[in-house]
Amino acid sequence: MxxxxxxxxxxxxxxxxxxxxxxxxxxxxxxxxxxxxxxxxxxxxxxxxxxxxxxxxxxxxxxxxxxxxxxxxxxxxxxxxxxxADAIPGVAAVLDQLAREGVPVCLASNSRHAEIQLRLQHLGFVGRFLHCFSAAEDVANPKPAPDVYLHAARTMGYAPEDCVVIEDSENGIRAARAAGMRVLGFARFTPAERVRALGATAFGDMRELPALLAGALA
The missing domain is CATH 1.10.150.240 (Putative phosphatase; domain 2)
Known part of the structure; x- marks a missing residue:
């Protein structure tokens, strides 16, 4: 990758x-x-x-x-x-691979910090992310506004065009695209054709993600 x-x-x-x-x-x-x-x-x-x-x-x-x-x-x-609520199948393996290869990873959610931490603790994902950002508490406007993604990039020290976002919802895809970021859209509840229409690359299985990430910023 x-x-x-x-x-x-x-x-x-x-x-x-x-x-x-x-x-x-x-x-x-x-x-x-x-x-x-x-x-x-x-x-x-x-x-x-x-x-x-x-x-x-x-x-x-x-x-x-x-x-x-x-x-x-x-x-x-x-x-x-x-x-x-269980982990999305295959996502732990993706995080493992990113960690092995030293790829910087953070999290940006519409959820509250307390809710994010409860999720990560339950999944055993605490410590997997360099930083967790909450659109509910860290910025003025939640997704679909780009605020949380711009805040994440700025805080982490990266330009928006150098970020790849993994999203599954229309609001999230809109937010990341408005922030000037490339998006890989997990097409589960949002149909693949809708994901693509919003400007994201659609995928339906987390096992596809490493290859997509390899090409996203090539």
């Missing part, structure tokens, strides 16, 4: 199979407060979106007023169920 200058991983949906879990907790709590949602449609629309954004969109669309601490309730439920 040719050494990329910097590889930036998203967390949910790229490292950990947590998007269905987070979506389920949102749906359960929304139902408890009078709003019924379709699970598949919700996951498709909000994959990768910050929880506050999801709640704001749903509130406006359905003229729904959740409790003031609704986001905190859902966040707590997600944190409590962290053990239910």
């Amino acid at each position: 040719a050494a990329p200058r910097l590889v930036i991983f998203d967390c949910d949906g790229v490292l950990v199979d947590s998007e269905p879990l987070a979506n389920r907790k949102l749906i359960e709590h929304a139902a408890a407060h009078g709003l019924m949602l379709d699970a598949e449609a919700s996951l498709r629309e909000f994959n990768g979106a910050a929880l506050r954004h999801r709640v704001a969109v749903l509130s406006a669309r359905h003229h729904w007023t959740p409790p003031a601490d609704f986001v905190e309730q859902v966040d707590a439920a997600i944190d409590a169920s962290v053990g239910e």
